[in-house]
Amino acid sequence: MSEQVDQIALRRNKLAQLRQGGKPFPNDFRRDAYAGDLQNQYADTEFSENQVPIHVKVSGRLMTRRLMGKASFTHIQDSTGQIQLFLQKDQLGESIYDEFKNFDIGDILGAEGDLFRTRTGELSIRVKNIRLLTKALRPLPEKYHGLTDPEIRYRQRYLDLLMNDTTRSVFLTRAAIIQHIREFMISHRYLEVETPMMHPIPGGAVARPFITHHNTLNMDLYLRVAPELYLKKLVVGGFERVFEINRNFRNEGISTRHNPEFTMMEFYCAYADYHDFIDLTEELVKSLCQKVIGREQLNYQGQEIDFSGKFECYDMLQSILRFNPDISRKDLHDERAIRELANHLQIQVGSTDGIGKIQMEIFEKKVEQKLINPTFITGYPVEVSPLSRRNDKQPDISDRFEFFIAGREIANGFSELNDAEDQAERFQEQVNKKDAGDHEAMHFDADYICALEHGLPPTAGEGIGIDRLVMILTDSPSIRDVVLFPHLRHQQPPAE
RNA sequence: GGGGUGCUAGCUCAGUAGGUAGAGCAGCUGACUUUUAAUCAGCCGGUCACAGGUUCAAUUCCUGUGCACCCCA
Numbered sequence: 001m002s003e004q005v006d007q008i009a010l011r012r013n014k015l016a017q018l019r020q021g022g023k024p025f026p027n028d029f030r031r032d033a034y035a036g037d038l039q040n041q042y043a044d045t046e047f048s049e050n051q052v053p054i055h056v057k058v059s060g061r062l063m064t065r066r067l068m069g070k071a072s073f074t075h076i077q078d079s080t081g082q083i084q085l086f087l088q089k090d091q092l093g094e095s096i097y098d099e100f101k102n103f104d105i106g107d108i109l110g111a112e113g114d115l116f117r118t119r120t121g122e123l124s125i126r127v128k129n130i131r132l133l134t135k136a137l138r139p140l141p142e143k144y145h146g147l148t149d150p151e152i153r154y155r156q157r158y159l160d161l162l163m164n165d166t167t168r169s170v171f172l173t174r175a176a177i178i179q180h181i182r183e184f185m186i187s188h189r190y191l192e193v194e195t196p197m198m199h200p201i202p203g204g205a206v207a208r209p210f211i212t213h214h215n216t217l218n219m220d221l222y223l224r225v226a227p228e229l230y231l232k233k234l235v236v237g238g239f240e241r242v243f244e245i246n247r248n249f250r251n252e253g254i255s256t257r258h259n260p261e262f263t264m265m266e267f268y269c270a271y272a273d274y275h276d277f278i279d280l281t282e283e284l285v286k287s288l289c290q291k292v293i294g295r296e297q298l299n300y301q302g303q304e305i306d307f308s309g310k311f312e313c314y315d316m317l318q319s320i321l322r323f324n325p326d327i328s329r330k331d332l333h334d335e336r337a338i339r340e341l342a343n344h345l346q347i348q349v350g351s352t353d354g355i356g357k358i359q360m361e362i363f364e365k366k367v368e369q370k371l372i373n374p375t376f377i378t379g380y381p382v383e384v385s386p387l388s389r390r391n392d393k394q395p396d397i398s399d400r401f402e403f404f405i406a407g408r409e410i411a412n413g414f415s416e417l418n419d420a421e422d423q424a425e426r427f428q429e430q431v432n433k434k435d436a437g438d439h440e441a442m443h444f445d446a447d448y449i450c451a452l453e454h455g456l457p458p459t460a461g462e463g464i465g466i467d468r469l470v471m472i473l474t475d476s477p478s479i480r481d482v483v484l485f486p487h488l489r490h491q492q493p494p495a496e
Numbered sequence: 497g498g499g500g501u502g503c504u505a506g507c508u509c510a511g512u513a514g515g516u517a518g519a520g521c522a523g524c525u526g527a528c529u530u531u532u533a534a535u536c537a538g539c540c541g542g543u544c545a546c547a548g549g550u551u552c553a554a555u556u557c558c559u560g561u562g563c564a565c566c567c568c569a
Contacts, residue, residue: 006541007506007523064532071529088529105522119530142507142521144533149507151564163507256566346569478565489563 007139011104015135029110029133031059036080042115042123053114056125058083059133061162062107064143072100073124076109077162084124085111096130105143106136154486167481170474174482176292177470178245181265184284190241190267195230197223197247201443204228204387207250208439210260223249227266228387228461232416233451235268235459243267245466256478257408260487263466272460273389273415274399278376281403281411281462282311285374285469293473300406300472306373313401315379317359319367327366332359352436356381356396371404386426386442388414403464405472413462420452 018024033056047054060078070089075082089097103109113127141147146163153160153167160167182192200219202209204226212221227244234242245265252258269276289296289307296308314322317332331337338358342349347361359381371377380400382390388398400414417423427449433441470482480486 010523066531066534067528068531068534069528071531073531073534075532084532086530090529118532120532122530122532124530139506139522142533144521145508147507149503149564151503152507154564348569491563 008137011135011137011139014102014104015137018132018135024135026131026133029059029131030057031078031110032057034058034080035060035076035078035083038083038115039081039123045115047116055112055114055128057110057112058125059110060108061136062103062105062109063140065103065105067101070097076111084118084122085113085127085130086116086118086124087127087130092127092130099132100130103132104136104139106138106140107132108134108136150480151488154480154488155491157484170470170476170482171484173292173474174470177288177473178466180288180292181284181464181466182245184287185243185265185267188241188280190243190269191239193231193234193239193242193244194246195227195234195244197249199224201445201447203442203445203448205248205250206386206440206442208252210249210251225250226264226463228463229445229448231266231268232456232459232461233448235270236451236454236456240270240457241268254487256480257468259467259479259483262479262483264463265466266461266463268416268459268461270457270459273458274378274401274413274460277413277460277462278313278378278401278403281376281413281464282374284464285311285405288469288473298473298475300475301477303372303406305406305472311374311376313376313378316363316367316377317379319371319377320359320363323367323370327362332362338362350438352433352438354381354383356383360384368404368409369407372406375404376401377404385414386430387417387423389417389419390422405469408468408472409465410468410472411462411464413460416456416459416461418452418456418458420449423452424449 015024035058038056038058042054058076058078060076060082063075063077063082065074066072072087074085074087076085087097087100092100109130109132111125111127111130113125113129116124116126118124141152141159141163147153147159153164157167161171186192198212198214198221199209200221202222202225204224205228207225209222209225212223213219214221226248227246231242231244243265244267245263247261248264249261250258251260254260286296286307289298296306298305298307317329320327320332321329327341331341333355335355338355339349342358342361345362345365347358347365349358349361353361360383363377367377378401379397380388380402382388382396382398385398385400388400391397391399398414400412402409403411403413417426424444427442427444430442431444434443467479467482470476471479474482476482
């Protein structure tokens with residue numbers, strides 16, 4: 001008889017035998033303890049022969065095993081951690097012990113027995129009974145080096161989560177961050193809402209949308225690029241403080257900082273302005289550092305970032321001059337000079353772009369990446385802020401800020417434009433730009449104008465990029481490390 | 497869009513100045529009742545990403561394609 005060599009085939013044979021024995025996938029085992037909880041609870045406990053034994057039932061995945069004739073050690077892993085099992089032939093009986101020897105790494109099992117400490121001091125369970133609950137047909141990656149291939153880590157994230165502690169920890173931290181943000185907002189009297197993901201007109205941000213189609217209505221719909229306009233309609237409707245944590249979709253490039261779908265929190269507060277939101281953002285980010293991460297100094301990819309003390313805040317044009325002493329204030333305000341400057345800096349400028357847009361481009365290229373410690377930038381041109389309120393003193397500047405950490409834009413907020421007629425004019429400007437060939441310009445959203453005409457109270461609004469914030473707080477170099485299933489190209493079958 | 501790097505066993509990686517490939521772990525057989533990268537003995541396991549080209553001979557050199565990662569725009 002030829003020897004079985006394929007690990008998967010061997011496991012399938014074992015499953016086939018289980019099927020013959022009936023009930024190959026039982027679901028009647030109930031645990032009463034978790035590995036990690038036991039490790040914490042009994043960290044300092046000594047166990048002696050004459051005390052009443054502590055009996056526990058655990059379940060999880062078989063990760064390692066060391067078979068030594070009539071006794072064996074294995075580790076099983078559940079959602080909280082690992083615990084060692086000690087199995088002896090004379091304790092378990094020959095048939096169960098032989099069954100156990102037939103288990104494979106990766107199998108899911110349930111075990112019960114008494115807690116004890118081995119000679120080397122490791123908390124373990126002296127197993128009295130053990131059962132296979134799910135047969136794993138494929139082997140796990142190697143136990144020592146784990147799984148490092150980034151492609152498999154992303155495509156088969158479950159393997160990454162099983163094998164890599166740091167991956168598990170990043171996503172646990174992500175969940176804790178989002179929970180903390182949600183509680184923070186609720187405690188500030190914000191109402192959590194859900195607004196449409198499918199929009200008849202894409203709006204609320206400058207970005208290329210994904211297009212889909214509704215068959216019954218026979219109409220194209222756009223996956224939302226931002227929830228902004230709907231959230232402000234809710235403020236019109238009297239929900240004076242609202243927030244939404246959810247996905248936005250932008251049909252643009254994929255990189256270490258961009259996934260086509262990404263998570264944003266947007267929130268709006270009536271009778272507040274952008275200064276209030278600068279303060280709120282600082283309070284939120286600081287509380288995340290203190291309560292979730294436990295530190296106010298973080299290292300992000302080798303850079304020290306200091307979240308203690310008052311966050312810096314200054315004006316966009318100031319910041320350009322501050323980081324680029326060779327640029328003069330005069331040049332930034334002169335149409336001909338600034339175009340020349342942009343050209344010199346190898347910035348592509350469109351024919352419809354005004355001074356404000358070019359200033360913004362220069363800022364993005366020459367300043368953004370240098371804003372390492374948490375920094376608010378204000379004074380954005382109205383030209384690049386079609387939904388923001390005009391500044392009372394400088395009508396070409398908007399009441400807007402952006403927030404940066406580690407050279408990355410984390411948040412964007414402003415006092416909302418609640419003048420319906422001004423908003424209609426600005427939409428019209430966007431439409432004119434679109435007609436002139438600017439594909440990024442916004443549509444005219446008459447529905448939104450109608451809502452504004454009913455009266456939007458003076459309101460502040462903001463969006464915070466959750467993925468980028470999580471990247472910084474977990475020291476993750478790529479957005480793919482903080483999104484469970486990042487988008488990758490299809491794996492295509494090999495050519496014929 | 498441009499440039500760079502990678503793709504070899506289930507996993508982690510060597511290697512071939514062109515002559516069909518190795519290790520560790522995993523797996524299989526056996527020994528072993530306190531191991532923990534268990535140990536010891538023996539064994540199995542490969543379309544060297546894919547397609548062309550050069551060559552007596554290509555996993556290796558060249559070209560293209562795919563996927564991934566990094567950098568730039």
